[in-house]
Amino acid sequence: MYASDLTLVECDRNLIRCEHARQLSPIVAAERRAVLAEFSRNWSVLRLDGEVIQRARSRFADEPIRSLDALHLASALVASIKQELTGLPSTSTVHDPQTPTPQPSTVPFKDKSSRRKSNRV
Secondary structure, eight states: OOOEHHHHHHHHHHHHHHHHHSSOHHHHHHHHHHHHHHHHHTSSEEEHHHHHHHHHTTSSSOOOHHHHHHHHHHHHHHHHHHHHHHHHOOGGGOOOOOOOOOOOOTOOOOOOOGGOOOOOO
8 A cells, every 4th residue: 555654644643633622532542543553564655755745836637736635646646657667566556446445443433432421401
């Protein structure tokens, strides 16, 4: 699987935001970080290098594209070009909708213990 540095930043920032908003307990947030670390160990991480930044700053065929989306798209485009030049497999197989994405079935999506209680009368 391929992902950019930005993907890891977004995942970590969302965990921090949810923990800060008390949507996740510190224990559940730590468990999610461990799952992210475990899964991302096997990823090919695309670095946000100068080539990616330059491409993200340029126009795309379908504008407007927001900044973070441009960084993700530029990462994928630069990686795709590099793979064509080196003869490595195309990234198009990574996002094949016919290929199921593994899901961590042991980690719940919501921390029910940290939900705020309603004060309805």
